[in-house]
Amino acid sequence: MLKYLFAKEDEIPQGTAAIFFAVSSIAWFIIGTGLGSFNAAKLAFPDFFHGSYALQFGHMRQVHVHAVIFGWIAMAFAASMMYITPALGNTKLWSEKLGVWNCLLYNIGLALALALLWAGVTSGREYSDHIWPIDLYIAFVMVLPWALNVWMTIINRRTQGIYTTNWFFGACMFMTIIVFLVGNMPEWLHLTGLNEAYMTWWFAHNILGLLITPVAAAITYYIVPKITGNPLYSHRVGHLHFWSIVVFYSTPAAHHLMSSPLPEWLKSFASVEGVLILVPAIAYVCNILLTMQGRWAMFVENIEIKFTITGVLLAIPLNMQGGFQQTRAINWYIHGTGWIVAHAHLALLGFSTFAEAAAVYYGMQVLLRRKLYSASLANFHFWMILIGFSLYWTSMTIAGLIQGAAKIYEVPYVDVVIGEHPYMIVRWLGGTMVFFGNIVWLYNMIMTARAGTPVPAGRQPAEVAYTR
Amino acid sequence: MAFREYRIGSIMFGVALSISMFITIVLPGIDISSMSSTKTALEKQLTYGWETGFNYYDPFLQGKDKPIKVVLTKDPATGEPIDQTDAYVFPAGTHFPDGITHDNILGDDVLQASVSLGKMDQASEEAGAVFLVQATEDDVPYIENATATRGWQPDATLNAADQQFLAGAGKTMFVREGCWWCHTLLPEETQDWQTFGRPPLVGDFNGESPTTFGSDRKAPDLLHVGSRNSSREWMTMHFFNPRLVQPHSIMPRYDYLWGDKDANGNPVDLAAWDKEYFEYAEGKRVYPPEVPTPAADSEARMLIDFVLNLK
The missing domain is CATH 1.10.760.10 (Cytochrome c-like domain)
Known part of the structure; x- marks a missing residue:
C-alpha cells in the first residue's frame, strides 16, 4: 500500500484505499477485542497481571473502547464507503491517493491517541476521552479527508438519483464532524459542571446515533439487494428511516443522565424522543427483512448475507431495549449496571459489527476479484463471534439484573461482587471467543488475497462456488 | 452541482439538525447555566482548582497546579486559637478555579457576596491566596479571600495547618x-x-x-x-x-x-x-x-x- 503514497492518481488501482482501510480495520478489531478479553479477565480474576501501571484496568478500559470504535468500526465504515459510494454512483472514488494518505494518517493518529489514553492522558469524559489536540486531529486529519472523498464521489456520480445508502453516507459524515466539534465544546470553551457532563453525553449519544447505527444500516441497504439480487423493498420506507434518524436520534442525549440532577423538562423530553427512536428502527428492520423475500436460503448459504441478516435481527432486541430502557419506569432499575454494558455490546458487537464484517468480507472479494478462501473458516468466524457475543450479552444482562436488584434492596456492595463473579468469568470466555474468531478471520482474508479463486470478469463473487 | 435535485432535501436536513441542536444544546445550556453555585460547588472548586483532566498546566496528569486543603485551629496571621476551619491554599502560581476566573458561573447573589464581603476580586494567581467558603446571614454561600480579609498568606497558612489534604492532586x-x-x-x-x-x-x-x-x-x-x-x-x-x-x-x-x-x-x-x-x-x-x-x-x-x- 505504501508504494501508492507518492504514485500518480491514475496509477493507483481502484479500491486501494478501501483495501487498506479494510485490512487495518481487521487488525484493530483483533487488538480491540484482545484488550477487551484482557480487561474482562481482570474483572474476573483481579490479581491477574497486577502491579503494573500500564496493565491496570483503569488505564486499559478506554483503550479497548476506542480501539474498537475508532479502529474497527470507523475504519470498516471507511473501507465500506470507499468502495460502495463509487459503485452506487457508477464512478471511481474521487481520490484514491487521498484515501491512501487518509488511511495511513488514520492509523498513525489512532495509535498515538490510544497510547496517550493508555498513559492516562485523558480529558476525563467518557467516549470523548481524547485530549483536545487529538480531537482536532481526529476531526480534520482522520475524518474530514474521508468525508471529502465520500462527498466528492457522490457529487461526481454518473447516475441521476442518489441511492439510500449514499444519503446516509454523505449525511452521516457531515453529522459526525458536527458532533465531534460541538460535542467537544467543553474543551474548546472550558465548559464546566453539569454543562460539561451533559455535553459529554450529548457527544456519546450522537456519535453512536448519527455515525455508527445509521452507517451500519446504510451498509446493509447496499449488501442485501446487491447479493440477493432483490431491489430494496421500499424507497419510501428508506426515506422514513433517514428523516426519523435525523429528527429523533439526534435529540435524546439527556436520557443517559436520567438519575442526575439535570432539568426535569430535559429528561422528560429526551425520554419521549428516546422511545421515538423506534420509528427509524422498525422502518429499517422491516425494509431489510422484506427485501429478503424469496431469497431466505441465502441466509444459510451465503456468508455475507448470513452476517448481515444476523446483524439486522440483532437490531430488533437492540432497539426494543434502547427505546424502553431509558424511560424512567425502567431506567431507575438498570441505570449504571451491567445491563447497559450488555446493551452497548449488542449495538456495537451485535448489530453493527455483523453488518460491517459482511461489508468487509464482500468488499475484499470484489476489490481483489477473488472468491473467499474458505467458507468453513468464515463460518467458524461467524459462530465464534455469535456464540461469544451471546455468552457475553447473556451473562452481562444477568449480572446487570443482579446489580439492579441489589441497588433497589440496598444489599451491601460486596455481595453484588460475589454474586456477579460467575458471570464475569462467562463474559471473559465470550469475549475471548470473539478475539480468537477474529484471528481466524484475518488469516482467511490474507489467504483470500493470496490463494482465493479468481472471480471472472463480469461476475459477482456470490455467483462463484466456495471451494473450501 | 449535481446536487440540484436534492436542494429541498438538503435545506430540510440543515433545518432539522439546527432545530435539534437548538433544543438539545442551547435551551439546556441556558437553563443549566442559570443555576447558582451551591456551597458544595464552591468547596469543590476551591479543593480541585482549575481543570483536572488534560490541561496546559498539568498535561501528563501528575497532580501539578493544584490547591491544598488545610484544617486550621489557629489563625495563621496572629497565632490566636480559632474554631476549626477548612481553608483552601493556592500557593503562588497555582491557577484559580472556574468560579474565580469565570465568575458568571457563581450566580448573581454568590458573586455579589464574594466580591463585597469576600474581596474575591483582589486575589492574584502570581502572589497566591488562601480562600474560605462562608455564608451570609441569608445563607447565600460565598468565597472569602482570606489573604485580603484576614492577611493569611499561603506559606504561613500551610505552616499553621493541623492537617493538609492533597485532595486536588488526588482528583x-x-x-x-x-x-x-x-x-x-x-x-x-x-x-x-x-x-x-x-x-x-x-x-x-x-x-x-x-x-x-x-x-x-x-x-x-x-x-x-x-x-x-x-x-x-x-x-x-x-x-x-x-x-x-x-x-x-x-x-x-x-x-x-x-x-x-x-x-x-x-x-x-x-x-x-x-x-x-x-x-x-x-x-x-x-x-x-x-x-x-x-x-x-x-x-x-x-x-x-x-x-x-x-x-
Whole structure:
C-alpha cells in the first residue's frame, strides 16, 4: 500500500484505499477485542497481571473502547464507503491517493491517541476521552479527508438519483464532524459542571446515533439487494428511516443522565424522543427483512448475507431495549449496571459489527476479484463471534439484573461482587471467543488475497462456488 | 452541482439538525447555566482548582497546579486559637478555579457576596491566596479571600495547618487511574439515599471539570465515602491491595502509586511484598506483610486524601 503514497492518481488501482482501510480495520478489531478479553479477565480474576501501571484496568478500559470504535468500526465504515459510494454512483472514488494518505494518517493518529489514553492522558469524559489536540486531529486529519472523498464521489456520480445508502453516507459524515466539534465544546470553551457532563453525553449519544447505527444500516441497504439480487423493498420506507434518524436520534442525549440532577423538562423530553427512536428502527428492520423475500436460503448459504441478516435481527432486541430502557419506569432499575454494558455490546458487537464484517468480507472479494478462501473458516468466524457475543450479552444482562436488584434492596456492595463473579468469568470466555474468531478471520482474508479463486470478469463473487 | 435535485432535501436536513441542536444544546445550556453555585460547588472548586483532566498546566496528569486543603485551629496571621476551619491554599502560581476566573458561573447573589464581603476580586494567581467558603446571614454561600480579609498568606497558612489534604492532586489521580470507570460519584435520586447518601443538587457541579459521574457502577458510589469510612489506615491497606481488607474485592491494586520510597525512606519492593502476600494467601503465614506508609509526596497519598475528603 505504501508504494501508492507518492504514485500518480491514475496509477493507483481502484479500491486501494478501501483495501487498506479494510485490512487495518481487521487488525484493530483483533487488538480491540484482545484488550477487551484482557480487561474482562481482570474483572474476573483481579490479581491477574497486577502491579503494573500500564496493565491496570483503569488505564486499559478506554483503550479497548476506542480501539474498537475508532479502529474497527470507523475504519470498516471507511473501507465500506470507499468502495460502495463509487459503485452506487457508477464512478471511481474521487481520490484514491487521498484515501491512501487518509488511511495511513488514520492509523498513525489512532495509535498515538490510544497510547496517550493508555498513559492516562485523558480529558476525563467518557467516549470523548481524547485530549483536545487529538480531537482536532481526529476531526480534520482522520475524518474530514474521508468525508471529502465520500462527498466528492457522490457529487461526481454518473447516475441521476442518489441511492439510500449514499444519503446516509454523505449525511452521516457531515453529522459526525458536527458532533465531534460541538460535542467537544467543553474543551474548546472550558465548559464546566453539569454543562460539561451533559455535553459529554450529548457527544456519546450522537456519535453512536448519527455515525455508527445509521452507517451500519446504510451498509446493509447496499449488501442485501446487491447479493440477493432483490431491489430494496421500499424507497419510501428508506426515506422514513433517514428523516426519523435525523429528527429523533439526534435529540435524546439527556436520557443517559436520567438519575442526575439535570432539568426535569430535559429528561422528560429526551425520554419521549428516546422511545421515538423506534420509528427509524422498525422502518429499517422491516425494509431489510422484506427485501429478503424469496431469497431466505441465502441466509444459510451465503456468508455475507448470513452476517448481515444476523446483524439486522440483532437490531430488533437492540432497539426494543434502547427505546424502553431509558424511560424512567425502567431506567431507575438498570441505570449504571451491567445491563447497559450488555446493551452497548449488542449495538456495537451485535448489530453493527455483523453488518460491517459482511461489508468487509464482500468488499475484499470484489476489490481483489477473488472468491473467499474458505467458507468453513468464515463460518467458524461467524459462530465464534455469535456464540461469544451471546455468552457475553447473556451473562452481562444477568449480572446487570443482579446489580439492579441489589441497588433497589440496598444489599451491601460486596455481595453484588460475589454474586456477579460467575458471570464475569462467562463474559471473559465470550469475549475471548470473539478475539480468537477474529484471528481466524484475518488469516482467511490474507489467504483470500493470496490463494482465493479468481472471480471472472463480469461476475459477482456470490455467483462463484466456495471451494473450501 | 449535481446536487440540484436534492436542494429541498438538503435545506430540510440543515433545518432539522439546527432545530435539534437548538433544543438539545442551547435551551439546556441556558437553563443549566442559570443555576447558582451551591456551597458544595464552591468547596469543590476551591479543593480541585482549575481543570483536572488534560490541561496546559498539568498535561501528563501528575497532580501539578493544584490547591491544598488545610484544617486550621489557629489563625495563621496572629497565632490566636480559632474554631476549626477548612481553608483552601493556592500557593503562588497555582491557577484559580472556574468560579474565580469565570465568575458568571457563581450566580448573581454568590458573586455579589464574594466580591463585597469576600474581596474575591483582589486575589492574584502570581502572589497566591488562601480562600474560605462562608455564608451570609441569608445563607447565600460565598468565597472569602482570606489573604485580603484576614492577611493569611499561603506559606504561613500551610505552616499553621493541623492537617493538609492533597485532595486536588488526588482528583487528578482519580481521573488518570480511571477510578471512575467503576466507582460513580452520583448517588441516584431514586434509591441510593440510604446506602450512598444524598444525591447531588443542580448547582453542586458548577465549575467542576471533569465531573467524573461515571456510568457503569461496578463498585460502590464514592460521593460521600469519606463520611462512611474515614480511616486512613483502612484506605491505605485497601489501595495497596484491596484483598487485604475485603477478600472478595475485584478492585485492582494501586501499589505502584507508592513510588520508590515509603514515608520512612525505605525502598518499596513490590515483588518481595507480593511473594510474602501469596504465602499468606496460601496459609503459610499467619499475618499478611506490612503495608508501607505512603510518602508525603507520593501519588498514593494524594489519592487517599481525595477519597477521605469526599464527605
